[in-house]
Amino acid sequence: MRQKRAGKVIFYNRLSTIQLFNISEICGCQVMDKFQLILEIFAKRATTRRSKLQVELARLKYEIPRARAIVSLVKKEERAGFMGLGDYEDAYEQDLKKRIARIEDELESAGKDDESLRAFRHRKGFSLVALAGYTNAGKSTLFNAIVNESVEARNMLFTTLVPTTRALDLGGRKALLTDTVGFIEELPHWLVDAFKSTLDEIFLSDLILLVVDAGEKPETILQKLSTSHDTLWDRIQGVPIITVLNKIDLLEEAQLEALMEEIGYMAPNPVFVSAKKKIGMQELKDEIIKHLPAWSFYSFSLPNSEKGMSVLSWLYDEGIVHRVEYGERISVDYEAREDIINRIKSLELNPDEQG
Numbered sequence: 001m002r003q004k005r006a007g008k009v010i011f012y013n014r015l016s017t018i019q020l021f022n023i024s025e026i027c028g029c030q031v032m033d034k035f036q037l038i039l040e041i042f043a044k045r046a047t048t049r050r051s052k053l054q055v056e057l058a059r060l061k062y063e064i065p066r067a068r069a070i071v072s073l074v075k076k077e078e079r080a081g082f083m084g085l086g087d088y089e090d091a092y093e094q095d096l097k098k099r100i101a102r103i104e105d106e107l108e109s110a111g112k113d114d115e116s117l118r119a120f121r122h123r124k125g126f127s128l129v130a131l132a133g134y135t136n137a138g139k140s141t142l143f144n145a146i147v148n149e150s151v152e153a154r155n156m157l158f159t160t161l162v163p164t165t166r167a168l169d170l171g172g173r174k175a176l177l178t179d180t181v182g183f184i185e186e187l188p189h190w191l192v193d194a195f196k197s198t199l200d201e202i203f204l205s206d207l208i209l210l211v212v213d214a215g216e217k218p219e220t221i222l223q224k225l226s227t228s229h230d231t232l233w234d235r236i237q238g239v240p241i242i243t244v245l246n247k248i249d250l251l252e253e254a255q256l257e258a259l260m261e262e263i264g265y266m267a268p269n270p271v272f273v274s275a276k277k278k279i280g281m282q283e284l285k286d287e288i289i290k291h292l293p294a295w296s297f298y299s300f301s302l303p304n305s306e307k308g309m310s311v312l313s314w315l316y317d318e319g320i321v322h323r324v325e326y327g328e329r330i331s332v333d334y335e336a337r338e339d340i341i342n343r344i345k346s347l348e349l350n351p352d353e354q355g
Contacts, residue, residue, distance in 0.1 A: 008029060009024075010031075010034070011034070012034050014034065015033040039055065056103060057104065125319065125336070126174045126176050128176055128204070129176065129205060131177065131209050132202045133182060133209075133244075134228060137182065137213045138246040138247060142275035143164070145278045146275075146285070147168055164178065165178040170289050172319070172320035178201045205239060207241075207242065208239055209284075211244045212225065212245050213247055214247050214259060214272070215251065218263055222262070225267065240268075240269070242270075242271055244284060245267070246273055269287060296336065296338050297322075298333075298335070299332070299333050302329060302332060319340055320335040322334065
């Protein structure tokens with residue numbers, strides 16, 4: 001490495017502090033492992049206060065187990081005697097822990113605001129749909145295609161650190177779609193913990209769209225699906241998953257069939273799309289509707305009066321009005337979530353139900 005005059009050497013495997021130090025001494029340049037590289041990229045992508053705090057929290061959690069070794073290695077020439085740096089090391093580690101606690105408190109407060117917002121959206125009848133998947137699978141491109149937005153979508157890792165949420169038109173069903181940070185292989189617990197408030201957008205959703213790059217080799221797709229399922233499985237508590245196989249414009253039909261034979265067992269509820277060319281968007285929406293929390297169908301009538309018209313206007317905001325007929329009374333065939341149906345019944349505007 002000295003002969004090649006490398007400025008930086010990056011290892012795929014995780015390295016201990018001792019390994020990083022010794023290799024950097026041999027190479028004569030900066031040495032880092034995969035997770036340090038990820039943190040470096042995250043730091044460049046972070047634009048909001050929350051994302052910057054999450055990146056800093058991840059860095060501090062990564063550094064804590066190494067704190068004593070880092071100080072010992074950097075300051076080893078300054079030792080007054082055996083364990084002479086003990087007080088210094090303890091102070092350094094305590095400073096890290098205090099900073100971690102302050103950041104966690106601030107992020108926890110933001111997380112409570114998120115929980116309140118999710119609860120409010122549910123009360124307003126919105127189903128919450130999250131885009132998930134391995135990084136660089138085309139999530140942001142799909143997001144743009146399905147909601148007609150222009151979120152940044154570039155051929156690079158981790159362009160989405162800050163979740164973006166937009167309304168998703170499902171022909172009457174009210175839903176919100178959120179684009180989130182991509183998964184990575186062997187996602188370490190400290191990174192999951194640091195980005196909990198971001199990943200909760202996935203874990204606490206009503207439905208997950210798991211995006212896969214169908215143009216990759218089957219063994220690569222299986223590995224990435226496995227990584228994604230490992231990240232999700234213990235946290236989503238039975239939330240349905242739709243596997244969105246993206247970039248199908250790169251494959252012939254026979255290739256797609258062969259691909260599904262190899263990966264089908266890891267790809268629940270598959271839908272085939274090309275986000276770039278906007279192929280399969282309606283099929284994806286139909287599949288989303290199929291897996292959203294069930295709504296109830298209800299037929300009733302309203303008084304043909306100012307009050308009845310006001311209720312009818314409210315119904316259009318809260319669910320799907322399938323049929324309206326005007327006569328002495330207004331006959332309505334309606335579909336909505338259960339709490340809205342119960343509110344309609346409690347209004348006692350239908351004489352057949354007044355007894």
